[in-house]
Amino acid sequence: GAVVSQHPSRVICKSGTSVKIECRSLDFQATTMFWYRQFPKKSLMLMATSNEGSKATYEQGVEKDKFLINHASLTLSTLTVTSAHPEDSSFYICSATKGVTEAFFGQGTRLTVV
Amino acid sequence: GQNIDQPTEMTATEGAIVQINCTYQTSGFNGLFWYQQHAGEAPTFLSYNVLDGLEEKGRFSSFLSRSKGYSYLLLKELQMKDSASYLCAVTDSNYQLIWGAGTKLIIKP
Helix, strand or coil, X not given: CCCEEEEXXXXXXXXXXXXXXXXXXXXXXXXXXXXXXXXXXXXXXXXXXXECCCCCXXXXXXXXXXEEEEEEECCEEEEEECCCCHHHCEEEEEEEEECCCEEEECCCEEEEEC | CCEEECCCEEEEECCCCEXXXXXXXXXXXXXXXXXXXXXXXXXXXXXXXXXXXXXXXXXXXEEEECCCCEEEEEECCCCHHHCEEEEXXXXXXXXXXXXXXXXXXXXXX
């Protein structure tokens, strides 16, 4: 199956700093990538849809200036959490679509802001 | 609005069979997914249904009825490692994934 690599898997940062999370499709070209956030014991919450070469589409309630998404190529999308606060601590997951039949997920990034 | 319902939690015995139901009401339909998610990990793909009927894949099977807005995931010969959350997700007319809250499956010896 297709492989999506997400890095880093865990990161601890200080409040006020920025953190970049990378999502790469290793063996296919992903025209669309999705970024999700998951709180403990909750379902995945879509944050934004990232299309290669265009601006990301953010879901209602997601601050685009705080969660910067860049989809520079067909195999790479990045999520930058700017000026992180403890309430931004969460599990962030990316997924990339191959056609329309499957969404392949990255391993997820556990962000802890202290 | 768009809505996906699945039970919050289920308990089953090792070696038994369990069926996890999912009902959906979405703007259009372009397929239904089942994912397995262990605690602290990203979801992994289990199945995809776009036509009515049963799709069998080893110990796991998934069924879809589009007219009823209904799907189920059937797990046979349960193993302790099957303890996880099972997420139902539907692709709507805009090919956006709508997620259910997940069903936590607890397997007892």
